[in-house]
Structure formats: structure tokens, C-alpha cells
Amino acid sequence: MMFNTISVIGLGYIGLPTAAAFASRQKKVIGVDINTRAVETINRGDIHIVEPDLDVVVKTAVEQGYLRATTRPEPADAFLIAVPTPFKDGHQPDLAWVKAAAESIAPVLKKGDLVILESTSPVGATEQMAEWLAMARSDLAFPQHAGEKADVQIAYCPERVLPGQVMVELIKNDRVIGGMTSLCSQRACDLYKIFLEGECVVTNSRTAEMCKLTENSFRDVNIAFANELSLICADQGISVWELIALANRHPRVNILQPGPGVGGHCIAVDPWFIVAQNPVQARLIRTAREVNDSKPHWVLEQVKKKLAECLVASDKRPSELTIACFGLAFKPNIDDLRESPAMEVAQMIADWHQGVTQLVEPNIHELPKGMPERSVLVTQEEALRQADVLVMLVDHQQFKTIDVEGLRSRWLVDTKGLWR
């Protein structure tokens, strides 16, 4: 059966690019979001998130009439759910948004429809969603009861795109397709092939759910290894950057880079879903989270030590010294400050330091609300001229041009290895 109309529930960092990708292939797409401002923005042909090239695709899709946003689900042939799955107290996954999304589409579902869950989810979430749908629509047969004879097909197909490269990776990356039955998988493959250049790799829904969590946990564990090495190397008087570069010359070693911690909405969250479901077995995964979450505090201690050295050498009072933090975003070359370890370090420094804390973030124009009074947003040049202690937190492109020779007489804390 053809997909004439496709509905995407949740128009955030994943949902909107996905909706735009279908619309750019001349499919009629109905985007649904509870955020009325986002809906109005999209219907004007604008976007409410920052992602390279997304603006042009959305504008064209809206102007040509292929993409429309609304706050209430309407009938469609396929529904993709891309809503947030945060964790609640005790790092337990919170499926409230998925439940609300499933219940909102249930009234408009019809025989032959396909429902796909894309949100990062704990194992079993797709089966749980299918149950919520079945409870709301006893007149329709669902795969958990009717198998291949179901009226509605259901699959879990995780998104795997890298923020900053979404419009490319959405099309090029292979896609894991976890249907509740073979027919569900087949239908999901047919849907993604509308825009996908990568391969559709078929499995069941539980394996697909675990696959997404595994990918992000793998990265978290690898970064935790690098972050742990950075602590050991600091103690041993070894450059961790040189060490990792040397070790990575081995054909089977590929260590990632240490930093101020791990941020973003995925890698710092998803491993907890595994820990929540398998607390006894997931010892390494939990420890990796703890190692990465503790890194900002270790960086603060390094800054305190450098300030103490600077005080002894300069004969000034703490309130007369300026600390500059280079970078606030959660990773290089983006403007996203949410869940950012750099932001956490900067905030802790500004809360603790009696003098001025300068913040350099070339990708923003004003500081987020709630920053302590003694913190100011300054340019890279101002900070390089005025600050006594310089703290490198994010390896933005702009910072790579800073002349290291000119910093020889300053007090440096370099979490990214740019000032070696």
C-alpha cells in the first residue's frame, strides 16, 4: 500500500528534519506538535531549531504545500513518533511523551496504517506503545495479538543522526528497522526508502531498541575511558593527548578524546536506560556515566589550583583576578548550551570565583538567564587580553587559531588539548 500522507509526531531536532526529508520527496506531510509557537513558525516556512540546511528544506516544503504543521493529529497512512524520552528520578526512563503521542494518534488510526516509534527508548517500549494503542482502539487488530494479520503495523526504527549533520546523515546512514512482525518491518522499509540512500537492516523491535542504546553507550564508555586516562595522566605528568595519539597508532586501538565531560541529550541520557533495566549486569555502563558526570567537578578543582598559583605569583586578591572560559556549547561548532558540561563548569566557576568570570562563546549573542552577576560574555580577543586564568572547554573552530606561544606566561586549564 502506498504512503500518500505521512504524519510526524514531535517536531524537534529529529521530527522536523524527518518531516522535511519526506516532504522534499513530494510526500504530503502533516507535522504535529503541542508547541503552538513551533507550529506557527513552521507554517510560516521558518524553523525553531538550529541545524544546518534544515531552514531551506522546510521553507521549500511549506511553500510548495508538502509540509504543514498542526497541534492535533489527523488521519495519515504512516505515523512516526519522535517525541522526547527523558529520564525521571533515579534515572528511570520516562515514557509519558510516548504514551501521550500514542493516545493522541489512536482516534485517527485506520486499517492499513503504519506506526513507527523513533524516540530513544528502553527495551520493550514499542510493545508497550502497541498495548496503549490496542487499549484505545479495541476495534483494530494489533501485531502483539494478531501477528502478520494485524490491521495496524508497528515498528521501532531509531534515529542515529549527529546534531550538526542531520540533513546528510538522515539520508546516508543505514537504518535499523525493528518491526513487531516481518510485515511491519517490510512496511517500515518501504516508508524510509522514500528518502533513504543508506540500507534498511531488519531486526525485531527489542533488538532495535537495544541497538540504539548500545551505540550511545559504546561512545559514552569510550569517552569515559579517555576521561579517566586524562585524570591518570595529570597525576603522572603525561600529556593525555600525546598518549592517545600514540596509542591510536596501534591498528586495533581507537580511543576517543577527553573533555570537560559528556553533554547533549543522548549520550549522557541513553546509557541510564540500560542501567535502569539491568542494574546488576550494567556495571561498566553505569561507571562510565559516573566517570563522565564527575569530570566537570575535576575541571573545577584544576581551575582552583591554577587560580591559587596565580594568586601566589601575582600578589593580587582573588576578587582582582579574571578567569575566562572558552566555549559553553555541549560540543564544538554548535550553539546548543543545553546539558553542556562546559556550561556546568563555567557556572560552577562563576558561582565560586570572587572576581570576574569571562565567558567566550562565539555561537551565541547573549548569556542564558540565571548566570551569576560577575559573569560576562566577551569576545575571544577581550578574554585573551584581560584574563589571568584561561580555561579551554570546547574546541570550537575559532579557538584553533589562538596563538599558543602568546599564552606562555598565563595560567591555563586546557580540557581539550588545544594549548599543548
Ligand code: SAJ
Ligand atoms: N565527546 C567527547 N569526546 C569525544 C567525542 C564526544 O568528550 O571524543 C563529547 C562531546 O563534546 C559531547 C558529547 O560527547 O559533549 C556527545 O557528543 P557526540 O558528538 O559524541 O554525540 P551527540 O550527542 O551529538 O550525538 C550522538 C551520536 N551517537 C553516536 O555517535 C553513537 C548520534 O549519532 C546519535 O544520533 C545521537 O547521539 C542521538 O540522537 O542519540
